[in-house]
Amino acid sequence: METATRATELPGELRYIQYEHALEEQYLPAIRALISKDLSEPYSIYVYRYFLYQWAHLCYMVSILCSALSLGPNLDLECLLHIRRALHPDDGSLIGVIICKLEHHASHSPATHRGYIAMLAVSSAYRGHGIATALVKMAIDAMSDRNADEVVLETEETNTAAMRLYERLGFLRSKKLHRYYLNGNSAYRLVLLLKSSMRPPPPLLPLDSASAAAVTTGGGSATEDARPVSPTH
Amino acid sequence: MDDGFPPPPSMSHPGIVALDITDKFASAVKTLPPGQIVKDGHFTLFESVSALEIMDPKMDSGCLEEGESLDEEYDTARDLLPEEVLGIIDQLLCLEMAWHLGYPLSQTILTSVYVEALLRDPNAPLSSMTFLRDSASPAKQPKFLFVLRAYCAGMLRGCHCVNEVVKDELYYEEEDFVTNTYDRNFLSHIEMAEVIALLQATRADLRELSNDVPKDLALALDLRLELRIAFLRAMELFPLRKSNPDSLKMPWIQMKELMKHFKKQHALAKAVPEAFSTKMQRRLASTMPPRPIVHLSFDDTYTHFEQMFQDGKDAMDVLKYVDPQSLLHFVSTFQARNPQPLVFIRTMTQGLLFKDMIVLGHHSIRRILDDDLAIVVLPSARQLDPANDTIEVPTDPRHQLAVQMETFRQRAAECYLDLFRIFCQNRCRVRRTLCHSIQQWDHLQADVEEIDGLLQVCLDEKSLTTAMGNIGHSLPLSSWAYLYKLRQMEWIVQLGFELDVYQPDELAGMYWYLNYLAKTRAQHGDRIKTFVLREFTAAQESPSWSQTKERNFTRSIAYIRVTMLDAACTWEFADGLCCLYTVLQRLGLVKTPSRPYSNDEHRYEIRMKPFVNIGLPQLPSFDDFTKATAQPETSITELLKYAENAVGGAKKGYEALSRMNDLQTFSVGCHDRWLANIKGCQKSAIFAGLAITTLQKAIETEGENAADLKLKVELPQPGKGYHDWWIVPKLTPKIES
Numbered sequence: 001m002e003t004a005t006r007a008t009e010l011p012g013e014l015r016y017i018q019y020e021h022a023l024e025e026q027y028l029p030a031i032r033a034l035i036s037k038d039l040s041e042p043y044s045i046y047v048y049r050y051f052l053y054q055w056a057h058l059c060y061m062v063s064i065l066c067s068a069l070s071l072g073p074n075l076d077l078e079c080l081l082h083i084r085r086a087l088h089p090d091d092g093s094l095i096g097v098i099i100c101k102l103e104h105h106a107s108h109s110p111a112t113h114r115g116y117i118a119m120l121a122v123s124s125a126y127r128g129h130g131i132a133t134a135l136v137k138m139a140i141d142a143m144s145d146r147n148a149d150e151v152v153l154e155t156e157e158t159n160t161a162a163m164r165l166y167e168r169l170g171f172l173r174s175k176k177l178h179r180y181y182l183n184g185n186s187a188y189r190l191v192l193l194l195k196s197s198m199r200p201p202p203p204l205l206p207l208d209s210a211s212a213a214a215v216t217t218g219g220g221s222a223t224e225d226a227r228p229v230s231p232t233h
Numbered sequence: 234m235d236d237g238f239p240p241p242p243s244m245s246h247p248g249i250v251a252l253d254i255t256d257k258f259a260s261a262v263k264t265l266p267p268g269q270i271v272k273d274g275h276f277t278l279f280e281s282v283s284a285l286e287i288m289d290p291k292m293d294s295g296c297l298e299e300g301e302s303l304d305e306e307y308d309t310a311r312d313l314l315p316e317e318v319l320g321i322i323d324q325l326l327c328l329e330m331a332w333h334l335g336y337p338l339s340q341t342i343l344t345s346v347y348v349e350a351l352l353r354d355p356n357a358p359l360s361s362m363t364f365l366r367d368s369a370s371p372a373k374q375p376k377f378l379f380v381l382r383a384y385c386a387g388m389l390r391g392c393h394c395v396n397e398v399v400k401d402e403l404y405y406e407e408e409d410f411v412t413n414t415y416d417r418n419f420l421s422h423i424e425m426a427e428v429i430a431l432l433q434a435t436r437a438d439l440r441e442l443s444n445d446v447p448k449d450l451a452l453a454l455d456l457r458l459e460l461r462i463a464f465l466r467a468m469e470l471f472p473l474r475k476s477n478p479d480s481l482k483m484p485w486i487q488m489k490e491l492m493k494h495f496k497k498q499h500a501l502a503k504a505v506p507e508a509f510s511t512k513m514q515r516r517l518a519s520t521m522p523p524r525p526i527v528h529l530s531f532d533d534t535y536t537h538f539e540q541m542f543q544d545g546k547d548a549m550d551v552l553k554y555v556d557p558q559s560l561l562h563f564v565s566t567f568q569a570r571n572p573q574p575l576v577f578i579r580t581m582t583q584g585l586l587f588k589d590m591i592v593l594g595h596h597s598i599r600r601i602l603d604d605d606l607a608i609v610v611l612p613s614a615r616q617l618d619p620a621n622d623t624i625e626v627p628t629d630p631r632h633q634l635a636v637q638m639e640t641f642r643q644r645a646a647e648c649y650l651d652l653f654r655i656f657c658q659n660r661c662r663v664r665r666t667l668c669h670s671i672q673q674w675d676h677l678q679a680d681v682e683e684i685d686g687l688l689q690v691c692l693d694e695k696s697l698t699t700a701m702g703n704i705g706h707s708l709p710l711s712s713w714a715y716l717y718k719l720r721q722m723e724w725i726v727q728l729g730f731e732l733d734v735y736q737p738d739e740l741a742g743m744y745w746y747l748n749y750l751a752k753t754r755a756q757h758g759d760r761i762k763t764f765v766l767r768e769f770t771a772a773q774e775s776p777s778w779s780q781t782k783e784r785n786f787t788r789s790i791a792y793i794r795v796t797m798l799d800a801a802c803t804w805e806f807a808d809g810l811c812c813l814y815t816v817l818q819r820l821g822l823v824k825t826p827s828r829p830y831s832n833d834e835h836r837y838e839i840r841m842k843p844f845v846n847i848g849l850p851q852l853p854s855f856d857d858f859t860k861a862t863a864q865p866e867t868s869i870t871e872l873l874k875y876a877e878n879a880v881g882g883a884k885k886g887y888e889a890l891s892r893m894n895d896l897q898t899f900s901v902g903c904h905d906r907w908l909a910n911i912k913g914c915q916k917s918a919i920f921a922g923l924a925i926t927t928l929q930k931a932i933e934t935e936g937e938n939a940a941d942l943k944l945k946v947e948l949p950q951p952g953k954g955y956h957d958w959w960i961v962p963k964l965t966p967k968i969e970s
Contacts, residue, residue, distance in 0.1 A: 041522070044292060046280070046281035167736060167826060168827065168828065173734045173736075177661060178660070184335060184336070192831060193836070193838055196834065198838045
């Protein structure tokens with residue numbers, strides 16, 4: 001499926017970059033410009049900073065460096081300029097970004113170390129080349145290295161491409177969230193479990209002995225999930 | 234002002250000591266580079282998402298374009314043609330419906346300059362609410378403005394009622410509906426009768442103007458005023474739950490009829506788009522960024538209103554109470570309508586059910602709960618005899634019974650009533666809330682089993698020995714709780730299918746689990762039946778045997794029969810689909826993604842999370858689940874044979890159910906919806922049977938190699954199958970390219 005859509009080759013070399021806080025001035029405007037394209041309502045700068053201040057290590061960017069070949073033989077200067085200006089918000093050199101967080105999530109019993117993919121965007125001209133998948137993999141690997149129990153996210157119910165991407169990697173839809181987004185669309189919560197928290201149950205009783213005799217169980221009831229991020233707020 | 238700063242405000246209050254911190258602040262911010270923020274630990278994601286950037290036109294509602302004025306300059310005293318009045322009214326109808334669908338008032342009704350003008354003074358009497366800024370004499374006002382004024386008053390008072398109905402019941406703010414009025418008073422201080430009188434008078438005045446307005450246009454305006462009256466009448470009537478439900482329906486029927494005319498008349502309207510503006514949002518008590526006006530087409534608006542009025546009418550039938558099982562069927566089938574009734578109807582239904590803790594305006598919660606116990610587990614039982622309450626001697630077993638049963642009711646009432654409320658939520662919430670509810674019922678079952686233990690001593694109940702051996706005591710209360718818990722667990726899985734939560738390669742496993750739950754319910758039903766029949770035999774031999782008792786036992790036995798049949802249908806159909814999907818997976822016709830970051834065990838854990846803490850029925854281990862689903866020792870031919878029989882059995886079961894009447898199926902008052910549901914299941918079973926046959930034939934001629942089968946497997950889009958709970962694959966010959 002994925003390869004079938006790769007009709008054209010990418011016009012340059014991809015460079016995957018880890019976000020660095022010291023370079024906020026260079027990076028953040030480009031990130032905002034890229035992500036805002038896919039949003040009906042803009043996020044304030046605080047939303048970006050909320051994630052990037054605390055989890056810069058879980059943010060990855062992709063830029064494209066135009067190869068001399070694709071620009072033609074006489075455009076060396078242009079190409080050089082392009083590289084120097086890399087990640088300028090207007091020049092389109094930032095083509096993908098993923099922003100995440102990872103923290104202890106206590107409203108569940110037992111509490112989990114929960115990774116959360118807050119934003120993922122790939123410039124529309126570069127979709128279908130596996131760039132988003134690569135970004136998600138990098139983020140999952142980074143969260144996994146930091147001992148995440150699970151990774152969760154929400155995606156719009158109409159965004160079948162995103163759901164396919166995540167589901168191919170192993171995410172499951174755990175619940176549907178009614179009118180989750182400002183535009184009135186519903187969402188799915190997607191979950192990827194990295195570590196098991198379930199104690200193995202004892203062997204199953206034969207069905208015919210099932211009686212009304214109750215087995216008293218411990219374990220409190222799970223409370224509702226908080227709604228971590230959505231453009232609805 | 235020469236230094237560019239406004240002067241400090243003059244503060245004179247003994248409690249206020251004003252300090253000018255301008256300099257301190259200015260020097261403090263100099264230490265921050267532009268764009269930097271000071272963040273403390275309390276600045277959470279929620280705060281960051283709610284934060285706005287000043288001077289960003291997409292976030293700052295006060296940010297003006299060059300030359301743009303802050304306020305809307307539309308003059309509400311301007312003259313309007315009658316077709317323009319109609320245009321504004323129809324636009325208001327669209328906005329009102331958008332509000333019902335979940336958009337805030339700030340993006341809908343409150344964008345109207347006329348509404349804003351009318352609500353200027355929150356405490357004004359109706360007579361002085363006008364569109365005119367000065368108190369110009371009514372004679373001077375534009376000719377047709379009075380129609381719009383009355384319409385707006387009726388609409389706003391109606392919206393106030395809707396808001397109150399919604400706020401009184403369980404709904405999810407922002408997710409389902411936005412009740413925020415941004416400090417605007419929607420005529421709450423004015424009696425409905427006064428508004429209705431204004432509308433009536435306006436209709437009469439409009440008739441006086443018949444020479445100045447084309448007839449069809451005058452009629453269109455008149456019918457819109459009539460709609461507002463009918464709506465307010467509906468709001469006046471529905472709290473009178475003791476009245477005849479058919480009379481409560483009248484305004485709803487009337488509104489639906491009126492709506493039919495609206496559709497044709499809309500062509501006469503002339504839109505006045507400048508009478509609506511997002512600038513109105515600046516005056517609202519809100520920190521929200523400016524958001525666009527929601528545009529719903531008139532056709533969509535019409536369709537939604539028509540459905541709303543139909544649903545409102547149908548909701549009144551809930552008051553025709555016969556028995557609690559029919560009531561539960563009524564609520565669950567009503568709410569399963571597609572499209573689901575709007576939140577206003579869903580909350581109104583909750584009000585009809587439970588307002589003031591009086592069920593349906595007549596009954597105590599005890600009555601409903603005892604009725605339910607009498608049907609499900611305790612026909613004509615001594616525990617439920619109201620006379621027990623009159624015994625005051627503590628040593629008398631009847632006193633003990635009364636005390637224990639009251640303890641039970643205290644413990645069970647909330648869980649039980651919640652079931653009805655859960656079904657009045659949006660479908661996603663129904664599933665999510667049921668996941669929590671089963672935990673409550675699991676605890677309830679354990680708790681009331683203790684009461685069962687005490688009661689069986691009072692009643693001197695003997696344990697029962699059958700051909701199967703000793704099957705213990707009847708434990709009616711925990712049996713009752715267990716039955717409800719099992720049914721809810723099935724609903725969770727079934728709603729998972731409805732909401733498209735499962736991926737294609739999960740279907741085999743989820744249908745296996747559904748089959749496991751339904752089978753457990755059928756077996757549990759059988760256990761209840763055994764004890765009810767024991768009581769039946771004993772009661773028949775007793776001198777106090779009566780026709781009433783016979784009726785009660787017959788009703789109970791009928792209930793258990795239909796429950797077991799329903800459970801058996803689910804069990805068989807789910808089993809059949811499990812086998813079919815297992816075969817399709819073995820053949821590679823349903824593909825499994827590579828999933829490099831996951832394994833089967835982890836996904837099982839996510840999937841079964843709602844059930845992992847449930848004591849009974851115990852969650853199958855991953856290995857048991859995998860083996861039961863994949864059935865590695867069974868051949869494809871055998872699996873398909875098995876699927877054919879199971880689906881055939883389900884089909885026959887649904888046929889039998891569809892032939893039963895409303896009394897036998899406990900669907901009194903909702904039999905048409907109940908039957909439509911069964912027919913949908915039956916149709917699904919028929920098509921599942923066809924899919925199995927197609928596959929069997931293809932394998933017979935081409936063998937078990939997927940490539941040779943030349944079959945294409947299609948799963949229906951969500952909501953497009955014959956029944957949302959039965960995902961039946963369609964197998965068609967693959968066209969060679």
